[in-house]
Amino acid sequence: MADVFSNIFGQPKVSEFLRRSTASDSISQSYLFLGPAGSNKTQAAYALACAYICADGDCKKGGDGIPSATCETCKQVLAHKHPDVKYYEPQGQSGYLIDQMHEIIHDSGLMPVQGDKKVYIIDRVDLMGTSPANAFLKTLEEPNPNTCFILLGRNSTSVLPTIRSRCVIVPFRQIPPDEAVRIIMANSVADERKARIALAASGSSITAAIKMLTPGDNTGLYLREQIMRLIFESLRSNWAVLKTAREILKLIKAPTDEYRAKMEEELALADEFLSKTAKKEINTQNKRGLKRQEKKLMGMVFDCIVSIMHDVMMVLAGEPAHVVNYDFANEIATLSARTSQQKMVAALDGVLAAKKCITYNVSPESLIDSALFELKGAQE
Numbered sequence: 001m002a003d004v005f006s007n008i009f010g011q012p013k014v015s016e017f018l019r020r021s022t023a024s025d026s027i028s029q030s031y032l033f034l035g036p037a038g039s040n041k042t043q044a045a046y047a048l049a050c051a052y053i054c055a056d057g058d059c060k061k062g063g064d065g066i067p068s069a070t071c072e073t074c075k076q077v078l079a080h081k082h083p084d085v086k087y088y089e090p091q092g093q094s095g096y097l098i099d100q101m102h103e104i105i106h107d108s109g110l111m112p113v114q115g116d117k118k119v120y121i122i123d124r125v126d127l128m129g130t131s132p133a134n135a136f137l138k139t140l141e142e143p144n145p146n147t148c149f150i151l152l153g154r155n156s157t158s159v160l161p162t163i164r165s166r167c168v169i170v171p172f173r174q175i176p177p178d179e180a181v182r183i184i185m186a187n188s189v190a191d192e193r194k195a196r197i198a199l200a201a202s203g204s205s206i207t208a209a210i211k212m213l214t215p216g217d218n219t220g221l222y223l224r225e226q227i228m229r230l231i232f233e234s235l236r237s238n239w240a241v242l243k244t245a246r247e248i249l250k251l252i253k254a255p256t257d258e259y260r261a262k263m264e265e266e267l268a269l270a271d272e273f274l275s276k277t278a279k280k281e282i283n284t285q286n287k288r289g290l291k292r293q294e295k296k297l298m299g300m301v302f303d304c305i306v307s308i309m310h311d312v313m314m315v316l317a318g319e320p321a322h323v324v325n326y327d328f329a330n331e332i333a334t335l336s337a338r339t340s341q342q343k344m345v346a347a348l349d350g351v352l353a354a355k356k357c358i359t360y361n362v363s364p365e366s367l368i369d370s371a372l373f374e375l376k377g378a379q380e
Contacts, residue, residue: 007043009043010173034169053073108120180204189215200306234376252298305351347374
């Protein structure tokens with residue numbers, strides 16, 4: 001029978017460990033999930049948040065205490081809309097700010113809004129410096145009752161020992177691309193080619209790729225196709241780059257506006273049932289969710305650019321069979337004839353440097369401009 005941990009794709013050992021912890025009622029108050037990007041740490045964190053917060057007997061009717069994710073609480077958590085499950089990521093150029101940790105410490109001392117438990121998902125703790133970490137240590141070491149901290153990091157060596165020593169460490173393995181494609185195919189109606197396209201456009205996130213391929217929700221695939229067309233159009237001239245950057249921003253603004261309108265509509269429907277405190281918390285969560293949505297869409301733009309560069313390098317290496325964006329094979333062949341491996345590798349470094357700035361307070365248009373000029377420059 002499927003449960004809340006069934007969708008932690010490609011991580012059977014993690015799923016089983018979290019199931020055992022839930023079934024034995026031994027969920028810890030502090031976890032550190034360690035693994036590379038695309039290893040489903042975030043999905044696992046929200047699944048564990050469901051297991052920790054869910055108090056619905058019908059949702060746990062399997063007899064082992066593991067939620068089936070069918071109750072309203074679980075649905076809220078998995079939709080990233082539960083006011084007592086909060087997600088944080090670095091806001092500073094070099095990582096977490098001390099003010100962010102003070103906010104988490106203060107908030108963790110407040111009563112839950114909707115239930116009797118709270119969960120804090122803190123991403124990229126490998127970017128938490130000494131000062132923010134020191135400010136947070138006491139809270140992590142002695143968390144308030146009914147509070148769970150789930151920290152996410154890329155590798156153990158980048159996480160401060162004082163943080164590691166206070167958490168239950170859960171390792172996530174690197175999922176090989178071919179295995180990721182098989183998982184996507186098994187959980188969607190896509191063939192291998194479309195699965196590879198979705199994976200590339202989703203930053204190697206299996207969960208995001210499957211969502212992109214879900215019948216009735218082809219927004220992601222359509223958006224990816226339009227972004228790809230605009231990227232190739234930008235290669236005509238410097239003026240085309242500037243025009244294209246603006247067009248791409250308009251393109252990704254539409255789903256962001258839809259996301260904002262949906263959140264406002266949901267809040268309006270529940271308005272009369274919510275306290276002022278609950279409304280405030282939900283508004284804060286919605287604002288963070290909107291920022292994540294904007295970041296995700298910007299990430300998709302960069303993932304499309306990177307996938308084009310990957311394909312060009314495959315052609316130049318004499319491996320055209322490994323081209324992912326087969327529906328743009330002609331454009332990729334044309335670009336390949338105008339560049340070299342050396343130029344493309346140098347341009348890729350610039351694109352990845354610009355991508356790292358998505359989280360920071362940098363103009364999205366400037367970042368897209370920078371990436372497109374890197375790609376255009378590689379063909380000159």
